[in-house]
Amino acid sequence: MYYSVVDQGCKKHDDSLPLIGANTFPSALSTGDHGGEIATEIELIRSAxxxxxxxxxxxxxxxxxxxxxxxxxxxxxxxxxxxxxxxxxxxxxxxxxxxxxxxxxxxxxxxxxxxxxx
Missing domain, CATH: 1.10.10 (Arc Repressor Mutant, subunit A)
Structure with missing residues:
Protein backbone atom coordinates (compact mmCIF):
# COMPACT_ATOMS: atom_id res chain seq x y z
CA MET A 1 0.00 0.00 0.00
CA TYR A 2 2.73 2.46 1.01
CA TYR A 3 4.70 1.88 -2.18
CA SER A 4 1.67 2.38 -4.40
CA VAL A 5 1.00 5.74 -2.72
CA VAL A 6 4.64 6.78 -3.18
CA ASP A 7 4.58 5.60 -6.81
CA GLN A 8 1.37 7.56 -7.44
CA GLY A 9 2.94 10.66 -5.87
CA CYS A 10 5.99 10.35 -8.10
CA LYS A 11 3.80 9.97 -11.18
CA LYS A 12 1.94 13.15 -10.28
CA HIS A 13 5.17 15.10 -10.15
CA ASP A 14 6.63 13.77 -13.40
CA ASP A 15 3.34 14.30 -15.31
CA SER A 16 2.92 10.61 -16.15
CA LEU A 17 -0.31 10.56 -14.10
CA PRO A 18 -2.66 13.32 -15.28
CA LEU A 19 -5.06 14.68 -12.68
CA ILE A 20 -8.57 15.34 -13.88
CA GLY A 21 -10.10 18.52 -12.48
CA ALA A 22 -6.85 19.95 -11.16
CA ASN A 23 -4.44 22.42 -12.63
CA THR A 24 -1.48 20.60 -14.11
CA PHE A 25 1.63 22.17 -15.50
CA PRO A 26 3.85 20.62 -18.15
CA SER A 27 7.22 19.45 -16.93
CA ALA A 28 10.59 20.60 -18.23
CA LEU A 29 10.76 17.46 -20.41
CA SER A 30 7.68 18.37 -22.43
CA THR A 31 8.16 22.13 -22.69
CA GLY A 32 11.87 22.68 -23.01
CA ASP A 33 14.27 23.87 -20.37
CA HIS A 34 12.01 26.40 -18.63
CA GLY A 35 9.87 23.77 -16.88
CA GLY A 36 6.58 25.31 -17.92
CA GLU A 37 7.39 28.62 -16.29
CA ILE A 38 8.18 31.63 -18.39
CA ALA A 39 9.74 34.55 -16.57
CA THR A 40 8.11 37.87 -17.24
CA GLU A 41 9.00 41.24 -15.86
CA ILE A 42 6.23 43.67 -15.08
CA GLU A 43 7.08 47.26 -14.42
CA LEU A 44 5.68 48.42 -11.10
CA ILE A 45 4.04 51.82 -11.33
CA ARG A 46 3.53 53.76 -8.12
CA SER A 47 1.02 56.54 -7.69
CA ALA A 48 2.24 60.03 -7.01
Whole structure:
Protein backbone atom coordinates (compact mmCIF):
# COMPACT_ATOMS: atom_id res chain seq x y z
CA MET A 1 0.00 0.00 0.00
CA TYR A 2 2.73 2.46 1.01
CA TYR A 3 4.70 1.88 -2.18
CA SER A 4 1.67 2.38 -4.40
CA VAL A 5 1.00 5.74 -2.72
CA VAL A 6 4.64 6.78 -3.18
CA ASP A 7 4.58 5.60 -6.81
CA GLN A 8 1.37 7.56 -7.44
CA GLY A 9 2.94 10.66 -5.87
CA CYS A 10 5.99 10.35 -8.10
CA LYS A 11 3.80 9.97 -11.18
CA LYS A 12 1.94 13.15 -10.28
CA HIS A 13 5.17 15.10 -10.15
CA ASP A 14 6.63 13.77 -13.40
CA ASP A 15 3.34 14.30 -15.31
CA SER A 16 2.92 10.61 -16.15
CA LEU A 17 -0.31 10.56 -14.10
CA PRO A 18 -2.66 13.32 -15.28
CA LEU A 19 -5.06 14.68 -12.68
CA ILE A 20 -8.57 15.34 -13.88
CA GLY A 21 -10.10 18.52 -12.48
CA ALA A 22 -6.85 19.95 -11.16
CA ASN A 23 -4.44 22.42 -12.63
CA THR A 24 -1.48 20.60 -14.11
CA PHE A 25 1.63 22.17 -15.50
CA PRO A 26 3.85 20.62 -18.15
CA SER A 27 7.22 19.45 -16.93
CA ALA A 28 10.59 20.60 -18.23
CA LEU A 29 10.76 17.46 -20.41
CA SER A 30 7.68 18.37 -22.43
CA THR A 31 8.16 22.13 -22.69
CA GLY A 32 11.87 22.68 -23.01
CA ASP A 33 14.27 23.87 -20.37
CA HIS A 34 12.01 26.40 -18.63
CA GLY A 35 9.87 23.77 -16.88
CA GLY A 36 6.58 25.31 -17.92
CA GLU A 37 7.39 28.62 -16.29
CA ILE A 38 8.18 31.63 -18.39
CA ALA A 39 9.74 34.55 -16.57
CA THR A 40 8.11 37.87 -17.24
CA GLU A 41 9.00 41.24 -15.86
CA ILE A 42 6.23 43.67 -15.08
CA GLU A 43 7.08 47.26 -14.42
CA LEU A 44 5.68 48.42 -11.10
CA ILE A 45 4.04 51.82 -11.33
CA ARG A 46 3.53 53.76 -8.12
CA SER A 47 1.02 56.54 -7.69
CA ALA A 48 2.24 60.03 -7.01
CA UNK A 49 1.31 61.56 -3.66
CA UNK A 50 -1.16 63.91 -5.37
CA UNK A 51 -2.93 60.93 -7.00
CA UNK A 52 -3.17 59.12 -3.65
CA UNK A 53 -4.73 62.15 -1.97
CA UNK A 54 -7.18 62.56 -4.87
CA UNK A 55 -8.24 58.91 -4.69
CA UNK A 56 -8.83 59.11 -0.92
CA UNK A 57 -10.98 62.21 -1.49
CA UNK A 58 -12.91 60.38 -4.23
CA UNK A 59 -13.68 57.47 -1.90
CA UNK A 60 -14.86 59.84 0.84
CA UNK A 61 -17.14 61.75 -1.55
CA UNK A 62 -18.52 58.52 -2.96
CA UNK A 63 -19.25 57.28 0.56
CA UNK A 64 -21.03 60.51 1.47
CA UNK A 65 -23.14 60.42 -1.70
CA UNK A 66 -24.22 56.81 -1.10
CA UNK A 67 -24.42 57.01 2.70
CA UNK A 68 -28.09 56.03 3.09
CA UNK A 69 -27.76 53.07 0.74
CA UNK A 70 -24.39 52.08 2.15
CA UNK A 71 -25.22 51.73 5.84
CA UNK A 72 -28.43 49.77 5.25
CA UNK A 73 -26.68 47.32 2.97
CA UNK A 74 -23.88 46.76 5.47
CA UNK A 75 -26.41 45.98 8.22
CA UNK A 76 -28.14 43.42 5.99
CA UNK A 77 -24.74 41.89 5.16
CA UNK A 78 -23.90 41.61 8.86
CA UNK A 79 -27.26 39.99 9.67
CA UNK A 80 -26.81 37.56 6.78
CA UNK A 81 -23.34 36.60 8.05
CA UNK A 82 -24.55 36.28 11.68
CA UNK A 83 -27.30 33.92 10.55
CA UNK A 84 -24.66 31.78 8.80
CA UNK A 85 -26.33 32.33 5.43
CA UNK A 86 -24.63 32.67 2.05
CA UNK A 87 -23.34 36.26 1.87
CA UNK A 88 -22.47 36.30 -1.83
CA UNK A 89 -25.76 37.77 -3.03
CA UNK A 90 -25.62 40.52 -0.41
CA UNK A 91 -21.95 41.22 -1.20
CA UNK A 92 -22.85 41.81 -4.84
CA UNK A 93 -25.26 44.53 -3.72
CA UNK A 94 -23.05 46.03 -1.01
CA UNK A 95 -20.03 46.56 -3.29
CA UNK A 96 -22.11 48.96 -5.37
CA UNK A 97 -22.22 51.51 -2.54
CA UNK A 98 -19.35 50.71 -0.15
CA UNK A 99 -15.58 50.70 -0.42
CA UNK A 100 -13.76 47.47 0.38
CA UNK A 101 -12.50 48.78 3.72
CA UNK A 102 -16.01 49.40 5.04
CA UNK A 103 -17.19 45.98 3.89
CA UNK A 104 -14.20 44.30 5.53
CA UNK A 105 -14.73 46.12 8.83
CA UNK A 106 -18.45 45.28 8.82
CA UNK A 107 -17.62 41.59 8.41
CA UNK A 108 -14.83 41.76 11.02
CA UNK A 109 -17.34 43.20 13.50
CA UNK A 110 -19.58 40.14 13.26
CA UNK A 111 -17.14 37.37 12.45
CA UNK A 112 -13.73 38.42 13.64
CA UNK A 113 -10.61 38.97 11.62
CA UNK A 114 -8.83 36.08 9.92
CA UNK A 115 -5.34 35.53 11.25
CA UNK A 116 -3.19 32.94 9.57
CA UNK A 117 -0.80 32.17 12.45
CA UNK A 118 -3.04 31.65 15.44
Missing amino acids: EKEKIQQIANVKRYGEACNSLASGGLKVLQVTACNLRNVLEQLVEVVKYNPLGQISHALYDVGGEYRRNM
